[in-house]
Amino acid sequence: MIEQNNFILSMENIIKIFPGVTALDDVTFRAEFGEIHALVGENGAGKSTLMKVLAGINSPDSGSINLDSEIVEIGSPGKAQSLGISMIHQELALIPYLTVGQNIYLGREPHRKIKTFIDWKKLYKQAKVQLSRLDMDIDPKTLVVNIPIAQQQMVEVAKALSINAKIIVMDEPTSALTDKETKILFRVMRHLKDQGITILYISHRLEEIFEIADRVTVLRDGFHISTSIISDISSDDIVKMMVGRELGDLYPKKNVPQNECVLEVKGLSSGKLLNNISFHLNKGEVLGISGLIGAGRTELARALFGIDTFDHGEIFINGDSVRIRSPREAISMGLGFLTEDRKEQGLFLGMSVRENITISVLKEFSSFGFPFFSKLKTLTEKFIKQMNIRTPNIHQKVKNLSGGNQQKVLIARWLNLNPRVLILDEPTRGIDVGAKAEIYTLIDRLAGDGVGIIMISSELPEIIGISDRVIVIREGSITGEFSREELSQDKIMQCAATGGIDES
Amino acid sequence: NKEESDGLTLGLSLSTLNNPFFVTLKEGAEAKAAELGAKLIIVDSQDDPSKEATNIEDLIQKGVDALLINPTDADAIVPSIKKANAAGIPVFTIDRGAAGGDVVSHIASDNVAGGKMAAEYMVELLGGKGNVVELEGIAGTSAARDRGKGFNSVVSGNSGLSVVARQTANFNRAEGLSVFENILQAQSEISAVFAHNDEMILGAVQAAEAAGRTGIIFIGFDAVDDAVNAVKSGKLAATVAQQPAEIGSLGVDAAVKSLSGGSVESSIPVPLALVTK
Amino acid sequence: MKKSEKINGYGERFGLIIAFFIMIITISFLSDRFLTLPNILNILRQSSINGIIAVGMTMVILTAGIDLSVGSILGLTAVITADLLHSGIPVFLAILLGLLLGFCIGFVNGLLITKFKIPPFIATLGMMTLARGLAFTYTQGKPITGLNESFRVIGTGMIGSIPLPVIIAALVFFLGYLFLKRSRHGENIYALGNNETAAEFSGIPVKRYISLVYALSGFLSALAGMILIGRLDSAQPIIGQGYEFDAIAAVVVGGTSFTGGHGSVWGTLIGVLIIAVINNGLNLLDVSSFYEQVVKGVVIAIALLLHRLAQKKN
Amino acid sequence: MNLKETDIKDFLRRYSVAMILLIMVISLSLFSWRFLRPANLINISLQTSIVAIVAIGMTFTILTGGIDLSVGSVMALCGALASGCIVRNGFPIYTAILLALIIGVGIGFLNGLLIVKGNIPPFVATLAVMAISRGLTLVYTQGRPISGMGDDFVYWGSGKIGVLPVPVIILFIIFLISYIILRHTRFGLHIYAIGGNEETARLAGINNDKSKIFVYMISSFTAALAGILLTARLWSAQPNAGVGLELEAIAATVLGGTSLMGGYGGTGGTVVGAFIMGVLANGLNLLEITADYQRVIKGIIFILAVMFDIYTKKEKKKG
Ligand SMILES: Nc1ncnc2c1ncn2[C@@H]1O[C@H](COP(=O)(O)OP(=O)(O)OP(=O)(O)O)[C@@H](O)[C@H]1O
Numbered sequence A: 001m002i003e004q005n006n007f008i009l010s011m012e013n014i015i016k017i018f019p020g021v022t023a024l025d026d027v028t029f030r031a032e033f034g035e036i037h038a039l040v041g042e043n044g045a046g047k048s049t050l051m052k053v054l055a056g057i058n059s060p061d062s063g064s065i066n067l068d069s070e071i072v073e074i075g076s077p078g079k080a081q082s083l084g085i086s087m088i089h090q091e092l093a094l095i096p097y098l099t100v101g102q103n104i105y106l107g108r109e110p111h112r113k114i115k116t117f118i119d120w121k122k123l124y125k126q127a128k129v130q131l132s133r134l135d136m137d138i139d140p141k142t143l144v145v146n147i148p149i150a151q152q153q154m155v156e157v158a159k160a161l162s163i164n165a166k167i168i169v170m171d172e173p174t175s176a177l178t179d180k181e182t183k184i185l186f187r188v189m190r191h192l193k194d195q196g197i198t199i200l201y202i203s204h205r206l207e208e209i210f211e212i213a214d215r216v217t218v219l220r221d222g223f224h225i226s227t228s229i230i231s232d233i234s235s236d237d238i239v240k241m242m243v244g245r246e247l248g249d250l251y252p253k254k255n256v257p258q259n260e261c262v263l264e265v266k267g268l269s270s271g272k273l274l275n276n277i278s279f280h281l282n283k284g285e286v287l288g289i290s291g292l293i294g295a296g297r298t299e300l301a302r303a304l305f306g307i308d309t310f311d312h313g314e315i316f317i318n319g320d321s322v323r324i325r326s327p328r329e330a331i332s333m334g335l336g337f338l339t340e341d342r343k344e345q346g347l348f349l350g351m352s353v354r355e356n357i358t359i360s361v362l363k364e365f366s367s368f369g370f371p372f373f374s375k376l377k378t379l380t381e382k383f384i385k386q387m388n389i390r391t392p393n394i395h396q397k398v399k400n401l402s403g404g405n406q407q408k409v410l411i412a413r414w415l416n417l418n419p420r421v422l423i424l425d426e427p428t429r430g431i432d433v434g435a436k437a438e439i440y441t442l443i444d445r446l447a448g449d450g451v452g453i454i455m456i457s458s459e460l461p462e463i464i465g466i467s468d469r470v471i472v473i474r475e476g477s478i479t480g481e482f483s484r485e486e487l488s489q490d491k492i493m494q495c496a497a498t499g500g501i502d503e504s
Numbered sequence B: 001n002k003e004e005s006d007g008l009t010l011g012l013s014l015s016t017l018n019n020p021f022f023v024t025l026k027e028g029a030e031a032k033a034a035e036l037g038a039k040l041i042i043v044d045s046q047d048d049p050s051k052e053a054t055n056i057e058d059l060i061q062k063g064v065d066a067l068l069i070n071p072t073d074a075d076a077i078v079p080s081i082k083k084a085n086a087a088g089i090p091v092f093t094i095d096r097g098a099a100g101g102d103v104v105s106h107i108a109s110d111n112v113a114g115g116k117m118a119a120e121y122m123v124e125l126l127g128g129k130g131n132v133v134e135l136e137g138i139a140g141t142s143a144a145r146d147r148g149k150g151f152n153s154v155v156s157g158n159s160g161l162s163v164v165a166r167q168t169a170n171f172n173r174a175e176g177l178s179v180f181e182n183i184l185q186a187q188s189e190i191s192a193v194f195a196h197n198d199e200m201i202l203g204a205v206q207a208a209e210a211a212g213r214t215g216i217i218f219i220g221f222d223a224v225d226d227a228v229n230a231v232k233s234g235k236l237a238a239t240v241a242q243q244p245a246e247i248g249s250l251g252v253d254a255a256v257k258s259l260s261g262g263s264v265e266s267s268i269p270v271p272l273a274l275v276t277k
Numbered sequence C: 001m002k003k004s005e006k007i008n009g010y011g012e013r014f015g016l017i018i019a020f021f022i023m024i025i026t027i028s029f030l031s032d033r034f035l036t037l038p039n040i041l042n043i044l045r046q047s048s049i050n051g052i053i054a055v056g057m058t059m060v061i062l063t064a065g066i067d068l069s070v071g072s073i074l075g076l077t078a079v080i081t082a083d084l085l086h087s088g089i090p091v092f093l094a095i096l097l098g099l100l101l102g103f104c105i106g107f108v109n110g111l112l113i114t115k116f117k118i119p120p121f122i123a124t125l126g127m128m129t130l131a132r133g134l135a136f137t138y139t140q141g142k143p144i145t146g147l148n149e150s151f152r153v154i155g156t157g158m159i160g161s162i163p164l165p166v167i168i169a170a171l172v173f174f175l176g177y178l179f180l181k182r183s184r185h186g187e188n189i190y191a192l193g194n195n196e197t198a199a200e201f202s203g204i205p206v207k208r209y210i211s212l213v214y215a216l217s218g219f220l221s222a223l224a225g226m227i228l229i230g231r232l233d234s235a236q237p238i239i240g241q242g243y244e245f246d247a248i249a250a251v252v253v254g255g256t257s258f259t260g261g262h263g264s265v266w267g268t269l270i271g272v273l274i275i276a277v278i279n280n281g282l283n284l285l286d287v288s289s290f291y292e293q294v295v296k297g298v299v300i301a302i303a304l305l306l307h308r309l310a311q312k313k314n
Numbered sequence D: 001m002n003l004k005e006t007d008i009k010d011f012l013r014r015y016s017v018a019m020i021l022l023i024m025v026i027s028l029s030l031f032s033w034r035f036l037r038p039a040n041l042i043n044i045s046l047q048t049s050i051v052a053i054v055a056i057g058m059t060f061t062i063l064t065g066g067i068d069l070s071v072g073s074v075m076a077l078c079g080a081l082a083s084g085c086i087v088r089n090g091f092p093i094y095t096a097i098l099l100a101l102i103i104g105v106g107i108g109f110l111n112g113l114l115i116v117k118g119n120i121p122p123f124v125a126t127l128a129v130m131a132i133s134r135g136l137t138l139v140y141t142q143g144r145p146i147s148g149m150g151d152d153f154v155y156w157g158s159g160k161i162g163v164l165p166v167p168v169i170i171l172f173i174i175f176l177i178s179y180i181i182l183r184h185t186r187f188g189l190h191i192y193a194i195g196g197n198e199e200t201a202r203l204a205g206i207n208n209d210k211s212k213i214f215v216y217m218i219s220s221f222t223a224a225l226a227g228i229l230l231t232a233r234l235w236s237a238q239p240n241a242g243v244g245l246e247l248e249a250i251a252a253t254v255l256g257g258t259s260l261m262g263g264y265g266g267t268g269g270t271v272v273g274a275f276i277m278g279v280l281a282n283g284l285n286l287l288e289i290t291a292d293y294q295r296v297i298k299g300i301i302f303i304l305a306v307m308f309d310i311y312t313k314k315e316k317k318k319g
């Protein structure tokens, strides 16, 4: 074989078939010592599956794996760990009622002389060290349920790093992080690379890949398309290989907001989380909300949607003061809310694509409480086609879809309701470029139809790319507002981090 | 002797109140206590010996003057009786005896004898020949054991009778119904049924009626109101009467008498009677 | 239509159906009385009571809940209905009031769970104790015997050669199926069992559905109670004790999962029949009461193991 | 911000079940002077100890998201086996006890196998084993109680060390062991992890199957132990011992704040939960409430207690 000596890992001719889907079709993938090797591809291309095969979670139907030029059988996650492979999973999988420290060392707890007893002091001391490597200043004795999702993601990173691994797989670690944490993570990755550790890195953010990766492998529909050195390839090339066609402008931006106010918020305050928030949203406008993690953007959306109560403030819809006490009422007033945590708060994982998409409109499609299933089927198929949702059929369980396709299913559910105002909380988290472009087009089209859109996002390019106006939130207060013409990354970052624009 | 018993508090521990038999017993005791002006504290063991031990401890803590115990089990009650003895509280056993401890008096009718009585009447009605079914009480309880023992001692000595099915219906009417339904399916010839209590036999009667099977002789045990009525209307051939109200009443009477210095017999038999039409 | 979903569902229960048939064949070899028409009707009639309760239990468990109070609701509504009948009010009114009472008690369960956030296990355990206590207090521990003949038809009647309870149970199963699998309410119930938060955020009136499900469970328990006392011609305060276990066992044996959102009434039907066939078989074969429980436990365990085995093969 | 106030709230939240117990104790002692007498308190702890021991084992299974319905039957079987070996076969009492405990643990192993290897839901697997064990008890005892085990045996249920009954001391020891296992061993942590998220636990390299089997062995062990203690307390092995005890043990566990979904809770709460039920039963007896009403009141108080618990926890979230 070709220069096998250089490779720490080579996965040869891997085939993995799920019922109805060939997730990996004869994929060969090799990684060198001490490189950062990016893995890209559309949602459902097979990236996670390939890495799960490596981590002993999925067993391949055929193919072999060489580690340090030796053929290995990786039957279980435990075996993978002992072979020096650790993985950060795409879906957050911490245990909610254990502490941060317990989660980091789960299964590998430092113990006392007698092996059964945990040395708590040592565990928490080591955990503290792991966290500080990531610039995280949280008490390792905090329960995981009590920390926000971004910090949970960093705990996952700490967990993977704490295994002294030769190969670290990172499956979309930055999808729940903002720039600050991402920078920290990259610093740590470079440091690991210098120590000769190989990192396999999956991301849908191409700019990150150009920043951090040495080489990049593209997968499409379960096939290996190419592996190239990063300097030999352009962003457009990668996109082309991923989606198999030329992609047009990522941010279409055609519509113009109307002058009619559809939603107005006055003086919204809630405990320490939200402080005197006021803003308005016009018909056909895309209002971006930016801010650091934990700034309170999600809290704001939840308050608007009637999930959490708030202490003061008034909400107007089409000029009428309204009280929204539950999501049901919010929906009946024409609000829609795509939550940031799709698995916990959005999807019915055990149910089918059809059921997930149509759950909110069953009533409209029923007579005497009995839905017309054929109409629901047509409706679902329309969305599958329109949004390019990758699923073998409408009866596939949503849990078997790739993350990006799950997100599209959820968006489809909200589109069904024809909302007046649609709140999107991190709508492109974990979504491939092709799908992102589709979602942006969709947002633009919705705005064109007169829907007011609130778009919460931690990705600055996206906020800048599609918003008509942006407000920045910091520690529960609005610290800046910019029209499309005034927008720049620097201005937003400054408002988000320090609370205002320095004149300097 | 109303004055003498004023201010007396008696504890009555019953094995279960899920069975009308013991409810009637309780009522007999209550009536007598009211008549004699004694106070009666009643606890229900729900057929659970450990609950019984607990309840009796609570009664001892409560400082009752005497304990009337209807044990869930003759053996399991011993430690509780000894505790009462140690606390100086006189103990009377009711309906079921105790295997140890100091008991002032035992007021009961004999379950084994009752089983025999039912069997003998059955033999008489059948003329000593036929297929017999026995519906058993909750496996492991002393009532089921003793009544079955008495019944079988007669039946096994009688070559003309053969027991074609012997199944438990847990002293419960609904189970008596379904278990006997199933037995009816299995046995085309059934001449008589004996059940360890009336609840089960009443269920069996319904099963036979629903299936249109006639000519079966049903004999129950306990003589609860429903069963006595069923005997009157001819649905039941007989039921063994233990006179539960009488047992309760005699128990209270004996306790009050003994507490006020009178002497009572160590064993007070309550006569059994066969209720027939 | 929902073809592949159906095939999936069938495939899931395939092993259970096989286990059921093996059981039937085995018993029919041991007893020639087993597979006769009267006995089959007999088994169906006996399973009708547990079946009716188990349909309600299926709905409850689909919402990731549990209802331990079914037996006690059955008992309380049974004695009160019997008493109403004795008081001489029209039969249909007594039935209506009894069913309404069952519905209301179930609804209280639902309120405790949704409004006061009490875990279903605790709320219904409390209700189980409470309702049983009320049944005993109400009757002073005595059975209420001798019911109106026109009322008793509900338990003893026949349509052709089919017992009325069987027809009622079949109707309940069919309506349960329509409700759960064909109506939008059913789909909402599955959804909220699958992910309650997501259901709430999608605008499903989660609390209303949960209350409804417990109310229906109470209603069906009351209905089962009427059939039972109709057959017995008497209502005892103890009636229905322990029925929750049979119902839950039937539901879980039938493949409905405690985590909610997964399962169906057809699975429950098989579960109910398996339990009834075991009881019937033990009686037909005159297994001694000491061994009865051993055999019962072993048969259930083997049936489930066979089921899993077939599932793996699939 | 008033530090003291939050402290109190936090305290309330953490110890709300204990608070309920305290409130019950105080109000009962107002109603009946007999309640607070040492003799009565010892009496309550003796009555509660057996349920509490079983409930501690139950807590382990519930923490993994499972349940063990077989405990009542296992109690009866092991109590009968220990007594039978002594009375019928003349075994030395400690050999007999050991044998019964081993068989108990074996039944737990069977539960675990059915659940883990047979992939049967814990509810039905243990329901089947519950029936089997009860049946075996009836077969073994032929439906008759076994008695005459001698004073050395009886001591374990009826004896005292100082003023404390032996079962209470055993409860204390079992609680201590359970606490150490859950709070200080890797196995204990893995129990929480499995209950919290089985998949994550598996990915972390934990042998879920082994841990789960072990958990059911623990549950059966405590049930067997409780069975022996009960037998010793009643001086006889009852074939019907422990009927319905599983519900009491589960109720104590849930009342003590352990989630039936698994992953959250502990044995400290369970013991308190068991005592709440014990105090309630004792109090109702002392207050001379008749049997029918006892059930009604028990049901209501049970629900109220949990409401209080939930209410105090909600307070914390808002504050
Ligand atoms: N357990 C499963 N059962 C059935 N199909 C599966 C399963 N897991 C993955 N798939 C399918 O395999 C394909 C590859 O999925 P995979 O998760 O590897 O995609 P991915 O490249 O990681 O996508 P994303 O970027 O959205 O995470 C998808 O079509 C997915 O639906």
Ligand SMILES: Nc1ncnc2c1ncn2[C@@H]1O[C@H](COP(=O)(O)OP(=O)(O)OP(=O)(O)O)[C@@H](O)[C@H]1O
Binding pocket: A146, A147, A148, A149, A150, A273, A291, A292, A293, A294, A295, A296, A297, A298, A299, A300, A340, A458
């Ligand atoms: N250090 C912390 N410990 C515990 N909880 C925190 C901490 N920081 C923030 N939170 C919680 O995070 C939430 C506020 O963050 P929120 O999710 O609204 O932020 P966001 O701006 O939407 O960020 P994201 O990018 O995650 O969506 C609140 O529920 C707050 O209680």
Ligand SMILES: [Mg+2]
Binding pocket: A047, A048, A049, A090, A171, A402, A403
């Ligand atoms: Mg993926």
Ligand SMILES: [Mg+2]
Binding pocket: A297, A298, A299, A340, A425
């Ligand atoms: Mg957020």
